[in-house]
Amino acid sequence: MVIKNQDICQVKCINPGKIARTRRAMASEADCAGLAGIFKVLGDVTRVRMLQALSIQELCVCDLAAALDLNQSAVSHQLRLLRSARLVKYRKDGKVVYYSLDDDHVKTLFDQGLEHVQGG
Amino acid sequence: MVIKNQDICQVKCINPGKIARTRRAMASEADCAGLAGIFKVLGDVTRVRMLQALSIQELCVCDLAAALDLNQSAVSHQLRLLRSARLVKYRKDGKVVYYSLDDDHVKTLFDQGLEHVQGG
DNA sequence: GCTAAATATGAACATATGATCATATATTCA
DNA sequence: TGAATATATGATCATATGTTCATATTTAGC
Secondary structure: OOOOHHHOOOOOOOOHHHHHHHHHHOOOHHHHHHHHHHHHHHOOHHHHHHHHHHHHOOEEHHHHHHHHOOOHHHHHHHHHHHHHOOOEEEEEEOOEEEEEEOOOHHHHHHHHHHHHHOOO | OOOOHHHOOOOOOOOHHHHHHHHHHOOOHHHHHHHHHHHHHHOOHHHHHHHHHHHHOOEEHHHHHHHHOOOHHHHHHHHHHHHHOOOEEEEEEOOEEEEEEOOOHHHHHHHHHHHHHOOO
């Protein structure tokens, strides 16, 4: 049998106590995945701008696209993501669909984020 | 001259007033990009788990990798991202490099995020 | 019912991203 | 100085992501 590199522990500085403690205190996989999920949705300039715009006032798809210089299809696709992340809600009025922020968590997150970006 | 579809305004529902107002109230491009930048960094399960672990206690690269069942290279690469986003800081002690959270914005963001995920 | 308008969706493509492997760079210690 | 250890970095590759074009769906008005 050939012993490959991978079979030999190459790292000697491991502190088992710390590792065990860390593992015990960690948030659940589900929570981590959930967190990463929202942040991923927020991690795109187009979507940030869309949410920014919607935080000012409710807008229909068409106005949203025009205000941000985006094409309708792109906006629609991104709105779907935002919807499934429950970041925006919508109401239909005839052919027109008006979108707005689903709650104010987004604003809070933005404020926190800006504080960090601006070196708070 | 051929008139292509793109040359004709296909959308009629645009509300110029709303658009102007939205544009005026929008955050700067730089701020939007900055926001998207941090959230992008936070938008990955591996990095969320790493930050989670570091929020519990300072850890060296090696322990961090072991605690999360990741290989050293992956952890190192991600730490670089976290460093350049100023989310973690480090101190060297001989060959060992200890990482920890750079500030507590991260915790605040995580709390806000979790509230959203858990349907707050 | 037909047409036009507003929005949504599917397919295709180019780019971005994360993991892995191999290797380079410290740093300690003999 | 040289071997061993801890970390960092570069290259590569598979996959994810965002945009665009084309088209489908829904609704209003004739």
